[in-house]
Each structure stands twice: as C-alpha cells, then as structure tokens.
Amino acid sequence: MTTVPPADTTDTRYLWLAALAGPVAWSIYFILGYSLTEFSCTLGILSSRVLGLTLVSIVIIVLTLLALAGTIYAGWWAYRLWRASPEHELGDSLEPASLADRPRLFMVFTAIGLSAIFSLLILLTGIPALVLRPC
C-alpha cells in the first residue's frame, strides 16, 4: 500500500495559483469596481454619457469582461494541468476515492470548480451596470 503517488512535475506554486486565481481575480475586480463607482458618484469623474451608458458603467463592463476572461483562463489552465498530470493516467473518473489518492489532481479539480463559480459571480455582478444608472 503506498501512501502517496510519486511526485509529478507540477510545481506546487502553479497549483495554488490556479486554485486561487478565480477568487483573487473576483476580489480585485470587486474592489476596483466598487471603489470606481464610489469615486465617480462622489467626485463626478467618469460621469459623462456615451452610447446611452455612463462612462463609469462602461469601465465596469470592461473590468467585468477582463475579470471574466482571467477567471475562465485560470480554469482552462487548470484543466490543462489536469490532462498533463501523470496522476491523470491512473484513471479518468471523478470518483471521490481517486481524488483522495491524488492530491495534486484534487487541487486542480478544486481550481476548475472555483473558476466556474467565480466566473458566474463576476458575470452576475457586471450585468446591473448595463441596466442601472450608477449613482
């Protein structure tokens, strides 16, 4: 009975990066977006209207798309790490037992899931900027 499969070549730093990229991207997006809205409404910057939307709303939409792209990319990158991992050859299933024996694969799968849910959250957060006046 082995304790842990032989270490693969995936640097642990990449695993942590992949797992935390989604949440961190959302956090930065959130802080930037909310601060920008507060600045705009208090100081009046970015308040001119373009194409029926306030400039700050457009900036928020752009930030949303950037954050979304980053988070989806992190998830896709994690998926590629999964396929590249030697642990992947031990079996293809998502059964709980197989992830328990493959710590790096567990990290990667977590990364994919986190990326999915934070992508959804970023999308939902950005949509109101299309509809509501900012202030």
Place this chain on the structure above:
Amino acid sequence: MATTTGRVEDLHPPRPAPRDYDSPDPLERQWADPPRTLLGILSAVQNGAVGGRIMTTAFIFFLLGGVNALLMRAQLTVAENTLLGPQTYNGLFTMHGSTMMYLFAVPMLEGFAIMLLPFVLGNREMPFPRLGAFSYYVFVMGGILFYASFLFDAVPDAGWFAYPPLSGPEFSPGLPIDFWVLALGVAEVAAIAAGVEIIIAILRMRAPGMSLGRMPLYAWAMLVTAFMILFGFTPLIVASLLLELDRNLGMQFYDPTAGGSPILWQHLFWIFGHPEVYIQFIPATGMVSMIVPVFSRRPIAGYTWIVMAIVTTGFISFGLWAHHMFTVGLPQVGMTFFAAASTVIAIPAGIQIFAWLATVWGGRPVWKTPFLFVLGFFFIFILGGLTGVMVASVPFDWQVHDSFFVVAHFHYVLIGGVTFPIFAALYYWMPKFSGKLLDEKLGKWHFWLTFIGFNVAFFPMHIVGLLGMPRRVYTYQAGLGWDIYNIISTIGAFIFAAGILVFVWNFIATHFNGSRQASDNPWDGDTLEWATSSPPINYGFRRLPIVHSRHPLWEQKKLFEGEERTEKLVEALAKWPTKWRAALISTTIEGQPEEVFRVSGPSIWPFITAVGVIIIFGAEIFTARLIVGLGVLVTIVGIIGWNWPDPAPITEAEEEAFEQEHGIPVRTGGSRAVTRGGMMLAILIIWIALACFLFGYFYTRLENTTWPMDNLPVPNWPLALLSIVIMLAAAGASYWTLSRIRQGQRRLMQSGLAGVFVLGLIALGVQLYDYSQLTFDWQTNAYGSYFYTLGGFAFVILLGGLIMNGVLLFWSSRGLYTARRHTGVEVVTLYWYSLAALWMVTFATLYGIPYVL
C-alpha cells in the same frame, strides 16, 4: 457500508490513566498537565485544557446572553409594557447581541478547534500552545470586564454595532461605550491569536499521508474560517481603535463637522460584521460534514464539491458587507455589487446542503441526538437562507430593513446554522472530550423543546416585521395587530430556554452522577480522533497514525502501516524523545513528514501577558493613563519572558544523528516552519490593519472637497523621504545580518543587528522631529487625526522591530545563534522587510497624497 476495521487492540498499548502526573511512563509524564496548584492551573497550555476552558466559558456567556434575551422578550410580550424602561432595554439588546456574537459563538468554535484539531489531524498538539492559553485568558478577562459594566452602571447601550455619532463622544459621553469598545477589543485579540494557531496547525501539522485531499472537512472549514478571522477581525479592531481615539483623545475620524464620516464606521464595521457570521457558520458546516457521514453510515457525498463550497463562501462573504447599508444612500451600481454577491453566496451553501442530503439519502440514518440537531439545522437554516436571498434584493430590503423580519432572518440562520450544529457537536464529541456519553432521552427532550420553542419564537417575527414592527424598540402601541405575534414569540422563547436548561441538566447529571465510561469510538466514527481513548491521553497519539484515506477508521485495516521510512519515523517518535514534547511538521499539500520540533510545555507567561493586555484596555476605559503605561510594561515583559529561549534538551550532534537516520531535521529550538508561518501571519495581520487605515484615509479624502482641509498647508516631504530611505537601508542591513549568520559569522551578525537597531532609531528620530514641526495636531480635524494615527501606527510597528532586535542582540551575545540554528534572526529579518515597506507606504501616502489627490 461502514466497518469497524482498524480498531484492533494492537493500535493501543495499555494506557495509563489520563493526566497522570506521576505516571512511570516517561512520555506520559512529559506531556502531563502541570500539578493542580494555582501556578500549575495558570500555566496549563495543552490543547485539551485550553480548548475545554474556552468552550465552558463560552457556554456560560451563552447562558448570560440568553438571560438578556428572555428579559427582552418579557418586556415585549404585551404592548406598552412597563416591566423595563427604554434605557434598560437598550442595554439588554446591546449586551445580548454583543455577548452572542463576540463572547459565545466565535470563542466556542475556536475552543472546539483547539480541543479537536490535533486529534482530527493525527498530531499531538497545536503549534503554539501558549498562544492558545493567552487567547483564553484574554477572552475570559475581556468578557468579565465587559459584564463588569453592570457593576459600574455603565451598560453599553448603542447596539452590538455601536454606530457613531450615537456611540461617539458627543452623544455617548461616559463609560458605557468605552466598555463596549475596550472590553470587546480584548476578546477580538483573543480571536485573532487563536486564528493564527489554527491556520498553522491545519496547513502544517497533519499525520503522515494526510494530504489536503484527505483532510477531514472540519479541518477545511476551520482553515478557511481562521483566514477569515484574520481578515475580518482586524478591520473591527482598527474601527474600534479609531472610535476610542475619537472618544478619549478628541480625534475626528467619525465626526462629520470636522471632516470625518460616520459612514466610514459602518463600512469598517460591516467589513468585519458580515464575514463574522460566516466565521460562525463555516465551522458549523464543518461539524455537520463530520456528523452526517457517521450517522448515515456512509462516506460524505461530494467531498471536493464541499471543499470548493467552503472556499467560495469564505471569499464571497467579504463582498457582502454593504447589504447592511442598503438604506444609507450608497450608489445604485455600488449596491448591486453587494446584492449580486449576497445572492450568489446561496449557491455554495446550497451545494453543501445537497451534498449532505445526498449522503443521508444514500445511507442508513441513525436517529440519535447529534443527528436530530443536524436535521434541525437543515430545516431552520434553509428557511433562514431563503429569507436571506429575499433581503439580498435591494428593493425588498428597503421595506424590511430595521424591522423584525430581519431579526427573524438572522436568528434562523444563526441559531439554525450555528447553534444547532454546536449542540450536535457537543453531543457528538462530548464522549471523546470527557469520556461520558450524554443521556439520549434528555437529549431528545432538549432537541424537541429547542426546535419547537425556536420556531414558535421566531417564525411570527417574519410576519410582525412585515406588518411594520421595528427593531430595538422597548415597547409598541397596542392595536397595530402586533400583539398576538409578540405573545407567541415570548412563549416560544421560554420553551426554547427550557430546552437549554434540559441540556445543562443533562451535562451536570452525566458528569457528576457516575454514568458509565464511553468507549473509544461510541458512534463508530471514521476520523482519527476516534482512535484515541475517551478522553484522549495528553499526547493524543503515542504512535502517529499513517493515513491513506479520507476515512481512516472505516477504510484502513491498520493505522500505522505505510512506507517503511514513515513507519520507522512514527515508531521512533513513539519511543523517543521523552524529555521534551515532540510534534511533527508535514508538507502542506501532500502531508509528508518534514520536520520534528519541540512544542512548548506549561508556562506562566501567557497569563502574565494577558494580564498586561487587560490592564491596558481596562485602565483606558477609565482613562487612567499611568496604569495603561504599567499595563504596557507588563505586556512587554510578558512577551519577552514568553520568547525566552529554553536550553536545548539535546545537542546539535544528536539532532544531526536523527536527521541522518530518518531524513528529516529535528529542531528543538522551535520549528522553522511554525515560526516562519507565525511571523508571516503576523505580518499579514499588520498589513490588513494598514489597509484598513488607508481605506479610512482615502474614504475620508473622498468625503472632503479639499485635502488637507481647513486650509492646512501641504506637508513638507524632504524629512519623510529621508526617513524612508533610512528605513530601506535598515531593511538592507537586516538582509546582510541574516546572510552573515547563515555563514556562521556571529560577530558580523551582531554588528549587523546593532546597525539595524541604530538605523531604525535614526529613522524614528527624523520622523518624530518632522511631526514636532507640524502646525496642526490630531484633534484639529480628520486630516490631522489620520496624519498622527497612521504615523503612530508606523511608529508602534517600528518599536516592535526595535524591541525584537534588542532581544536578538541580547541572545546573540549569549551565543544562541549558529549557522544551523538561527530561525529567530530569520523571522525578525522578515519583519524588518515588512516594516520598511510599511514605513514607505505610510509616509508616501501621508506626505504625497495631498499633492496628488
């Protein structure tokens, strides 16, 4: 599906009785609790003692908070009641909320963690036993100080959230709010201290083979929670500090007439306040994830999904805070950020619920008391979550804000989502902690009284809230249609209280009536704590288990078999050392053994340090500044004594011999991983605090048309730039110092330490001189308050660095540091890097922003 494999008698050699100080077994003696003299009791640091004390004290506060609530309900039973006056009522709801949120829930859950984690993780102790003890003393003394406000007729009365201007110096002069800020401030320090310990325990002190993917879900929950505590409690400490500075030193952070902003308090408070409820909820979900599989007789369904859900919840919970401020006048799109997050956070909660339900559905339920409380949790918490999604919608919230609908919502999620799991956990783990199974029949009475009483008390509040009854009112007019609901709520509250009394009776009867001893694994659990005796011996595991599965006791035939090298290691640790307390450090992701280190034993210094801290906070309530100074001295002495190095119990040669044989280092001077981890977390906390100060600074800047205000001149930057440069040089000198000791050049290291010290002093002197030339002070306006407070914060951090350097200099003159052992120098160097960066950011902001923004 569950089997009772792996519990054959070869797992445990015959054991001496727990806590047997005079045991002939050297390992038992080494790990025994100190003798039960006063000094011994105050010196205990073991996770069992500390965890048990925290939990017991937290439960007593729960009872006190409950009495507050019953008095409130008694007053509200009928309209225009004259049982209690408005001032008393205000005090009661403040004390009730503050007690439950600060003195019951978080300490109870942290106490559980300290007690339970080493056993669940398969190790012997927490990484900083003395920090846990300190956390307890500071918590209990802070709580007593808080309730001492009754003795001074100074009961805090501005709610558990203490909004200024009501809580500020103009509208709350006198002691009550000072009690609130300072007594609770101490409890907040306790929470952070325990949080640091929990993070390192979970990331680095697990049994061999327990990779992250095999860690029990309770450990995942506590890991996320502990990080949340660091990020969540620090803003509260900063906010409270600013409030106390306003109150006692005449500063202007929250005074709008002097450029400050009361809304800033709301932001800072709720940046703490919302994560606070998830800090309570997530450990509860961790407990439920441990109990559900055992009482469904099958492994949890969706382990990885639950891990993702916990991490997601932890992050998203920091994006919800302004949903407590929807009626304050925030920008629309700003509010939607919070509304979106408040809604989406239901998704991970739902994922967990479906995973638990799937587990129960696919299993064979065992209808014992812990499981009943879990079912109660499902029912009540889900209802609370539904009303939560309702209030996440801004327009709906505008209707129900400050009404009893919200009271109903949060009691459903907090009592259902936190208190019910706590009771489930108490019934589940009590046989492990104390060796006695609580009575099942009384348990069922407890459950049904509590469940029925809760719903009778709180469901009507949804209705009466929608009918318009506001919160925090000591009485109401008759004939508004609210009367019948209030009567029902009060009846329910007393039924609930009866249930709690049944529990108290159950506890007392079980422990003092000689009930039979529980077996090691009375519930046939799957995780490692059930492989210890009930109660566990002080060192938990003689031989550390080797883990191959998420459910070691169900799926592994043997607990101590694995790779030959690991088997040899755990065997060696079981036999040696016996003259000092050894514990194992493992790698973060895979859980492979990395280091053996010495864990601290009994010590009086945590108690002394805690006394110093309580003197500081307590004396400040009465603005007795001389005594505050005394408290500072006691605290510094305590910290130095705490960190006074013990003589190494074995020589470097013996350490190397062990490393030769087993391939991992032995560090009796303290673990490098643990010390580095502790310092990095301390640095993290400092930077979170700085971020909060800077948030306040920029927020206040935004709220004012000119900056500096009142025609104050822009600051003179040359001296500040000089001090920044000197600090950067100090950081460089620190790096040089470390590189010298790595080469074993002790003399050069000592001169380096002295150089860093001198440079730091010069930087401080330069900056202090510049401050002495300022034409305004901290009371002039908010700009002035920030200028002095932010600078003061940097000075305090620098003073910490100077003291640490001084201590290092002292110990290096005694020859403590060598090329092989110099962790102290390493972590203080890290501190100086952080300090230099902090100095730069702080003074660049103070001296630069007025030119730019």
